[in-house]
Amino acid sequence: MKKKEKIIIYQLLVRLAGNTKAQTKLWGTKAENGCGTFKDLTQHMLTEIAALGANHVWLTGVPEHASCTGYPHHGIPAGNPLVIKGQAGSPYAIRDYYDVSPDLAENVDKRMEEFGSLIERCHRAGLAPIIDFVPNHVAREYRSDRSERKSKDIGTSDRTSLAFHPDNNFYYIPGKNLELPPQVYRQPHLTAAENLQYVENPAKATGNDCFSNRPGFNDWYETVKLNYGIDFINGGIKHFHPLPDTWKKMLDILLYWSGKKISGFRCDMAEMVPVEFWKWCIAEVRKHYPDTVFIAEIYNPARYPDFVQAGFDYLYDKVGLYDAIRAVLKGDRAAASLQDEWKKLNSLDAHMLRFMENHDEQRIASSHFAGNARAGIPAMAVSATLHQGPVMVYFGQEMGEPAEGKGGYSGDDGRTSIFDYCAVPSFQKWYNHGKCNLELLSQDEKHLRLFYQDLLKLAKHPVISKGQFYDLMWANTHNDPDALYTYLRWDDSTIWLIAANFNKYHPVQPTIKIPEHFFELRGDNNSKSLRVINLLPDNLGKAIYTKAQLIQKGISVELPPLGAAIFSLQQE
Numbered sequence: 001m002k003k004k005e006k007i008i009i010y011q012l013l014v015r016l017a018g019n020t021k022a023q024t025k026l027w028g029t030k031a032e033n034g035c036g037t038f039k040d041l042t043q044h045m046l047t048e049i050a051a052l053g054a055n056h057v058w059l060t061g062v063p064e065h066a067s068c069t070g071y072p073h074h075g076i077p078a079g080n081p082l083v084i085k086g087q088a089g090s091p092y093a094i095r096d097y098y099d100v101s102p103d104l105a106e107n108v109d110k111r112m113e114e115f116g117s118l119i120e121r122c123h124r125a126g127l128a129p130i131i132d133f134v135p136n137h138v139a140r141e142y143r144s145d146r147s148e149r150k151s152k153d154i155g156t157s158d159r160t161s162l163a164f165h166p167d168n169n170f171y172y173i174p175g176k177n178l179e180l181p182p183q184v185y186r187q188p189h190l191t192a193a194e195n196l197q198y199v200e201n202p203a204k205a206t207g208n209d210c211f212s213n214r215p216g217f218n219d220w221y222e223t224v225k226l227n228y229g230i231d232f233i234n235g236g237i238k239h240f241h242p243l244p245d246t247w248k249k250m251l252d253i254l255l256y257w258s259g260k261k262i263s264g265f266r267c268d269m270a271e272m273v274p275v276e277f278w279k280w281c282i283a284e285v286r287k288h289y290p291d292t293v294f295i296a297e298i299y300n301p302a303r304y305p306d307f308v309q310a311g312f313d314y315l316y317d318k319v320g321l322y323d324a325i326r327a328v329l330k331g332d333r334a335a336a337s338l339q340d341e342w343k344k345l346n347s348l349d350a351h352m353l354r355f356m357e358n359h360d361e362q363r364i365a366s367s368h369f370a371g372n373a374r375a376g377i378p379a380m381a382v383s384a385t386l387h388q389g390p391v392m393v394y395f396g397q398e399m400g401e402p403a404e405g406k407g408g409y410s411g412d413d414g415r416t417s418i419f420d421y422c423a424v425p426s427f428q429k430w431y432n433h434g435k436c437n438l439e440l441l442s443q444d445e446k447h448l449r450l451f452y453q454d455l456l457k458l459a460k461h462p463v464i465s466k467g468q469f470y471d472l473m474w475a476n477t478h479n480d481p482d483a484l485y486t487y488l489r490w491d492d493s494t495i496w497l498i499a500a501n502f503n504k505y506h507p508v509q510p511t512i513k514i515p516e517h518f519f520e521l522r523g524d525n526n527s528k529s530l531r532v533i534n535l536l537p538d539n540l541g542k543a544i545y546t547k548a549q550l551i552q553k554g555i556s557v558e559l560p561p562l563g564a565a566i567f568s569l570q571q572e
Helices: 043-052 108-124 182-186 245-258 275-288 301-309 318-329 335-344 373-385 425-434 443-459 516-522 547-552
Strands: 008-013 056-060 063-065 094-100 128-133 137-139 223-225 264-267 293-296 314-316 352-355 391-394 468-471 484-490 495-501 529-536 542-546 563-571
Touching (some): 043 108, 043 443, 318 335, 335 468, 373 391, 373 563, 425 443, 443 529, 484 516
Parallel strands (some): 008 056, 008 391, 094 137, 128 264, 314 352, 352 391
Antiparallel strands (some): 063 094, 529 563
């Protein structure tokens, strides 16, 4: 990847990305529903993902996590289904930090070698590989064989009679057994639930900061909270000196994966782990691997500055831009109000990771969200070009995947299930048994994918990755504020105008004025006229405007429902 090029992340769930089985069974097993592997992510496939515009690939679901599928002949037992969500299990209930999921291997005994080959293919394709680091919690049945590590496994040296000790890896509820929520015994895939047991004594605290021996069904009951030296029982007193044992273990895990040519880590629920740990740990990793990228899943804007100062390169922009665009698409706020979001960030814009889909969020085309894949056009045009920070696409998004129907544990909720062995139909059509082409896509799917390809390539232009931002809404109050959002991206050599129509039913035909203040700010005192060229889409012709016309009357634009355009303003 070129230095300073805007980061474009393509997220794919490995388990589903290579699965070609179209007919799947509700709550089906791996044998019934199929499962993608590392080898399914071929060199050709990765090259095509890079051709879409990506320069990073987030390989989701790689570390070994709890699953109902066992490989007893390879020393990997099936997990207890009472503490596993779905047949496949959550990728965020880690069972062994030092191993990869055996589901993803064709030869289970060679799974790490197969993963290593995939990483090499990623690098050859020009894709920097990112994997998840899940530091806040582990699966209840966590067990690492740790054959090549020096220290003891997580939790094996804990003083289990104490609710808290600075060097315990877990929190405990002494004298009490774990009582699982009654709903887990009634799940459809448990054919002999009355004979199932899960014994945990003393009970450990649950991953979502549930310090009770009786977690609810909506808690992360399948996980256990890790202890970073904060005594939650006694008011959150911090015990960080000397370094808690968990800190050392987590650093060892990050160094282990960095040594396998991983380029970055998406850090799950980063704000549930003390920022003091991150400041120490990220600095330690970068002593050995200085270019490692760290991305924080974080939902509290008040804590953004702390996590940037701790060393994170990028933070989730979920409760800001994502939630705002979603509200605009659902008709709950005006498009013009999107200007409020960049104002709130106070110069942290370049650190924000923008997206409209990921494994946690509902698909744009889902009936639970916009119900129309074209809604991704204005949404992603803004997400990709608003500022310098990275942008992410979730696999299948570029074809308008609607995530219809139930897969199993996740139900019909507009999301692609992370808990089940299931299929992603639109992605399967593009994957086309390894051909990775447009042959099976509908015309609408082809057009949408080509839009994403054009947009992502434009997003890597220096005017987007390094240029400045100028909001135009204050100078264009005559346009429809509910539908239209527009702004400039510029540097010394380039000016781009971005316009997005969020109205799902009607086209807009605004005139977009470029205020004199902008030309003064840029120092364009001598330019007389500018040629306006359509870059996205690139078939709407060209026009020449004098500077006076741009200031007084504006550029005439026509945008279809749920449309977007990018114009280049070039001096004559």
